[in-house]
Amino acid sequence: MMRNSNSRNHNENFGRPPIPWKWVGLGTGITIIGLIALMWLLGNFLTKPQENASQALEPTIIRLTAPPMPTATISLNPATPTIAPTATSAATPDLSxxxxxxxxxxxxxxxxxxxxxxxxxNGPNTSNLPVTVAAEGSVILILEGPTAGGEYEWWHVRLANxxxxxxxxxxxxxxxxP
Structure with a gap:
């Protein structure tokens, strides 16, 4: 059986809705109009001067000022010399x-x-590091003390060396x- 060309086209398009050309054209037109409107709004926004722009563009002037230089003054009255008190020697302890x-x-x-x-x-406590050992019978100079440290009284000393x-x-x- 022979089919005619109309039935063949009808069978091929069966199941597919027809393309609504009116709707495609309308959507394209709305998109183009929307893009033009967006470009116009952006152009106006970018070229419109901002209200605070004039304030932001004003330069800030920083003035550096140095303190006044001291001026030398000459006094016609000479200063009276002050005599410094002399220390009287205290009795020197007898170390012998x-x-x-x-x-x-x-x-x-x-x-x-x-x-x-x-x-x-190196400090007044048994937790401080040892510096050296002073031998039994050695004589050492007492510098200061006593200072409490831990469970002992400590003296700051200087050895003969x-x-x-x-x-x-x-x-x-x-x-x-000695």
């Missing part, structure tokens, strides 16, 4: 005699260590200068 108790500025001897010597530390540190009072007795 041991004081009755350990005293700053005097000497002390290291004792009762069982021949081991006393540990000289110039090393300074802190030792526990329990191992010192007053001594005359």
């Amino acid at each position: 005699v041991a004081p009755p108790e350990i005293t700053a500025g005097f000497y002390a001897q290291v004792v009762d260590t069982g021949g081991v010597g006393v540990t000289v530390r 110039g090393t300074e540190g802190w030792v526990v009072e329990d191992f010192l007795i007053p001594s005359p200068a």
